[in-house]
Amino acid sequence: MELTLFLFVAALTLVVAVAALSVGARRLLGLRIGKVRAALTGLVAMGVSGLIGAAMGEARRGALISVQLGLTVLAAVVFLALSEVLVPSGSLAGMVRWPQALRRRVARTRRYAQLSRIAMRHGLGGALRGRGRGGPEAARERTQLAASVRVALEEAGATFVKLGQVLSTRYDLLPGEFVEELTKLQHQVAADSWEEVERVLTEELGKEPAAFFAEFDHVPLAAGSIAQVHRARLATGEDVVVKVQRPGARPVVDRDLDILFRMSRKMEEHTSWGRDFGALDLAEGFATSLNEELDFRIEARNMATIRAAAGRAEAVSTVKMPLVYEELSSRRVLVLECLTGVPLNAAAGAAIDERGLDRTELARQLLECVLEQIMIGGVFHADPHPGNIMLLDDGGLGLIDFGSVGRIDRVLRAALRNLLLAIHRSDPVALSDALLELVDRREEIDEIRLERALGRFMARHLTPGVRPDREMFADLFLLVARHGLTVPPEIAATFRALATLEGAMEQLVPGFDIVAEARSFAAAQLERKLSPKSIGQVLSEEALALAPMLRRLPRRVERITNALEHGRLGVQVRLLADERDRRFVRSLVHDVLLTFLGGVTGLIGVLLLGTDHGPALNESLTLFQLIGYNLLVVSCVLVIRVVFGIFKAQRRPPGRW
Numbered sequence: 001m002e003l004t005l006f007l008f009v010a011a012l013t014l015v016v017a018v019a020a021l022s023v024g025a026r027r028l029l030g031l032r033i034g035k036v037r038a039a040l041t042g043l044v045a046m047g048v049s050g051l052i053g054a055a056m057g058e059a060r061r062g063a064l065i066s067v068q069l070g071l072t073v074l075a076a077v078v079f080l081a082l083s084e085v086l087v088p089s090g091s092l093a094g095m096v097r098w099p100q101a102l103r104r105r106v107a108r109t110r111r112y113a114q115l116s117r118i119a120m121r122h123g124l125g126g127a128l129r130g131r132g133r134g135g136p137e138a139a140r141e142r143t144q145l146a147a148s149v150r151v152a153l154e155e156a157g158a159t160f161v162k163l164g165q166v167l168s169t170r171y172d173l174l175p176g177e178f179v180e181e182l183t184k185l186q187h188q189v190a191a192d193s194w195e196e197v198e199r200v201l202t203e204e205l206g207k208e209p210a211a212f213f214a215e216f217d218h219v220p221l222a223a224g225s226i227a228q229v230h231r232a233r234l235a236t237g238e239d240v241v242v243k244v245q246r247p248g249a250r251p252v253v254d255r256d257l258d259i260l261f262r263m264s265r266k267m268e269e270h271t272s273w274g275r276d277f278g279a280l281d282l283a284e285g286f287a288t289s290l291n292e293e294l295d296f297r298i299e300a301r302n303m304a305t306i307r308a309a310a311g312r313a314e315a316v317s318t319v320k321m322p323l324v325y326e327e328l329s330s331r332r333v334l335v336l337e338c339l340t341g342v343p344l345n346a347a348a349g350a351a352i353d354e355r356g357l358d359r360t361e362l363a364r365q366l367l368e369c370v371l372e373q374i375m376i377g378g379v380f381h382a383d384p385h386p387g388n389i390m391l392l393d394d395g396g397l398g399l400i401d402f403g404s405v406g407r408i409d410r411v412l413r414a415a416l417r418n419l420l421l422a423i424h425r426s427d428p429v430a431l432s433d434a435l436l437e438l439v440d441r442r443e444e445i446d447e448i449r450l451e452r453a454l455g456r457f458m459a460r461h462l463t464p465g466v467r468p469d470r471e472m473f474a475d476l477f478l479l480v481a482r483h484g485l486t487v488p489p490e491i492a493a494t495f496r497a498l499a500t501l502e503g504a505m506e507q508l509v510p511g512f513d514i515v516a517e518a519r520s521f522a523a524a525q526l527e528r529k530l531s532p533k534s535i536g537q538v539l540s541e542e543a544l545a546l547a548p549m550l551r552r553l554p555r556r557v558e559r560i561t562n563a564l565e566h567g568r569l570g571v572q573v574r575l576l577a578d579e580r581d582r583r584f585v586r587s588l589v590h591d592v593l594l595t596f597l598g599g600v601t602g603l604i605g606v607l608l609l610g611t612d613h614g615p616a617l618n619e620s621l622t623l624f625q626l627i628g629y630n631l632l633v634v635s636c637v638l639v640i641r642v643v644f645g646i647f648k649a650q651r652r653p654p655g656r657w
Contacts, residue, residue, distance in 0.1 A: 018042025025076035028637060029084075029644050037083060045076035064626065070633035077637055081644045104255075111255055118155050122148040146181035153185060158225025158249075159256035159290065161185050165383075166286055166496070183499075191223035197230070197244050204330040211235075212328060216242070222387075225249070226293060226403075231338065238337070240325065243296065245332035250294055257287045278486070285489045289382075293403040296334035300324045302379060302402045309377025319369035320398045339398040344504055345386035352508075357395050363508040364517060366397055370501055371521045374406075374494055375413055382406040382493050384501045406493035412438065416494065420522035423462060423515070428455035439485040450483050462515075472515070591642055598638030605631030 022038035025045070033041075049072040056064055124145070153164040164182045167174060174182075197218075201209045209216055215233040222229045227245045234240055264283035268275050292298045303324055322337040329335050352359060366389065373380035381388070382404040390398035408416070415437035422430035432451045457479060461472040477495075480487060487495075498514065505512040563570075608628030615623045 014046065017046060021045040021072065021076045022080075024073055025080045028073075028077055028641055029080055030641075030648075031080065031084065033080070037080070040083070041076050041080045044079045045072050048072060048075035064621070064629065067626070067629045067633065070630055070637075074633055074636055074640075077640055081640055084644075085647065107255060108259060111259060115156060115259070118152050122152040122155075124148055124152060142175055142177045146175075146177040149178065150181040150185060153182075157252065157256065159253055159260070161225070162290060163260070163286055166289075191220045191228050192246055194218040196247055197228070200244050200247060200332055201242075204333040205328065213242075226253075227296075232335075234325075234328075239340075241322075241336050241338050243334040243336065245294065245296065253290060253294060257283075257290065261287070281489075289404060292405075295331050296329060296403075297331055299334060299403045300326060300329050302405045305379045306373055306377055306381075306402070306405075309373070309379060318365055318396060320392065320396060321402075322398070322400060336400075339390050339392055339400065341390040341392035341398060343387050344389040344391055344397075344507055352391070355395060359508045360512075362397060363505050363512050366504060366508070367501065367514060367517050368521060369397075369399065370497060371518060374408060374497070375417055375522070378408050378410065378413060380406050380408070380494070380497060382497050384497060384504060386504045386507055389504050406490060406497060408490045408494060412488070412490055416491070417522050420519050423458070424519040424522060426458055426462065428452075428458055431458065435480070435485075438491055439480055439487055445483050445485070453479055453483070591645060594638050594642050598635045598642065601631045601638065602635030605629070605635060 018039065019042060022033070022042040022045075025041055026033055026038070049068060052068050052071050056068065150164065153160045164185045167178075167182055198209060205212060212235060213232045214235050214237070217231040220228040220230050221241065225246075226249045227243050230242045230244065232240050232242050260283050261280075264279035267279040303321060307321060320339065322339055325335040325337075352362075366384075370380060370384055381399055381402060383401070384399065388399065388401045390400060392398050415434055418434035419431065419438060422428075422434050428451050431454050432447060435450075435454070436447075457475060461475065477487065498518070502512075502514050505514055605628040608624045608631065611624050612622065613624065617623060617626060
């Protein structure tokens with residue numbers, strides 16, 4: 001019985017000591033740790049305490065008990081700090097999942113090797129190592145290299161094809177030869193079998209497809225890298241098209257995006273040009289857009305948003321968008337109204353003329369539709385290429401595939417409208433002001449120099465008789481980059497949509513002046529806003545917004561005049577009003593104070609150890625020396641706390657294990 005009680009008390013004491021040491025070390029270092037690390041910290045500290053006690057011996061153990069306790073705490077702090085450095089929080093939880101991580105690493109390595117073989121096969125090795133010719137041969141080499149890059153991206157797969165399509169409008173990042181080649185990117189893939197499509201439909205709808213569809217064409221109308229489209233008929237009799245995601249699309253995209261993030265992070269860390277154009281931000285924006293394409297529910301919401309915005313804005317465009325059957329749609333299946341017609345890229349020009357359709361009117365309707373989405377609704381089709389535009393049997397146009405959309409807020413929409421109006425008036429000063437509202441500044445710029453450059457730009461590209469083309473967009477983006485400005489992703493997506501739309505315009509009306517029509521659209525929108533009805537609506541909205549402030553204004557004016565009359569008017573300026581500033585100052589003062597205390601404590605401890613005076617505790621130890629030993633332990637703890645705090649500030653916030 002006595003042995004059992006002794007073991008129970010010993011175990012309880014050990015648990016309390018381990019918990020106290022782990023909690024103390026955690027608080028000294030300012031960490032949040034899990035149970036595994038806390039137990040290891042306490043056990044290691046208790047083991048070190050036993051070794052220290054044995055080394056001290058019987059003669060000095062009683063007098064140096066405080067030093068032994070201090071060294072035990074120091075051991076706990078040192079172990080916890082080293083364990084966090086060598087095995088960061090979350091690592092052990094990741095080790096539990098090491099088989100999956102190993103498989104992902106092997107798959108990523110294979111993909112790296114495959115991409116490297118593709119690059120080498122198309123002669124991109126020298127370009128990746130930064131080698132290239134100068135002088136007269138440079139332009140020809142860039143042209144050849146751009147063609148090789150395009151073919152390599154097509155061979156690399158859907159993710160890299162879409163990345164190339166995004167880069168095809170970044171005139172500020174790539175030379176003209178690359179932009180021209182990347183606009184030709186296409187990716188042809190074989191269709192999945194009906195068994196795989198049926199399996200996806202059953203998983204998403206919860207029943208066999210026959211429960212919802214009276215007919216379902218097993219041969220797809222189109223097959224893309226992410227999804228394929230089938231014609232079907234509902235049990236209720238409506239003709240629909242069904243967009244079904246490929247079963248292996250998500251793993252392939254996730255793997256390729258992981259590789260892109262790693263590559264962009266390396267470029268931004270080790271190259272100046274990667275930092276200049278924000279490689280990591282570009283990859284993040286691209287990943288967000290691609291992940292949205294993989295969730296068809298987002299596409300359904302995009303269509304509903306665009307249709308609702310068009311209804312609120314009383315849009316004049318007659319371009320049709322298919323209705324969504326939301327009850328049959330899910331993350332991987334999208335059921336849409338079937339628009340009867342042919343894609344614009346498959347419609348022969350003679351057939352359009354034989355039907356008596358007005359090409360110019362069709363082009364104008366299409367442009368007005370996209371401009372209304374951009375300038376009024378704020379959500380727009382980001383990929384209006386001829387394959388996504390339908391020439392309907394009734395002679396109208398339809399817009400399909402809203403997986404890729406752009407979003408632009410009200411401030412940027414107003415700046416873009418001012419930009420078009422400045423171009424319409426041929427006003428370089430207004431164009432400069434509108435451009436500065438659109439772009440991001442990284443440094444102070446010479447606005448006078450920018451205005452002169454924009455004046456030369458307008459004289460070259462926007463004079464009567466000169467038709468704007470891709471070269472105009474390239475010159476504008478280069479001008480922006482040359483003056484230390486960066487184009488936000490939203491505006492880049494807008495220009496990409498308009499540049500893509502230009503291809504459809506060319507098929508309808510060769511030589512269609514998209515810029516002139518956009519200028520006219522902006523001017524017409526301004527006239528609509530200046531109508532008596534619109535002005536009255538705007539004034540009423542502003543008056544409602546200002547009403548609460550106007551009610552409080554008389555009382556505030558009276559208080560100010562009374563204070564001025566009695567000489568009590570003053571201005572209060574609050575330093576460090578932002579909580580982030582106060583937190584930074586507190587952290588700085590805290591670290592400086594701990595460093596100072598640690599240094600002073602250590603110095604005093606060394607001085608006390610060097611003196612032989614003071615009350616003797618035993619034959620070889622005085623009270624001053626005992627105090628010196630304890631002060632050295634305290635100094636070591638403080639120094640480790642400061643050093644670890646600096647290390648932790650350089651890292652991301654740790655997790656727990």
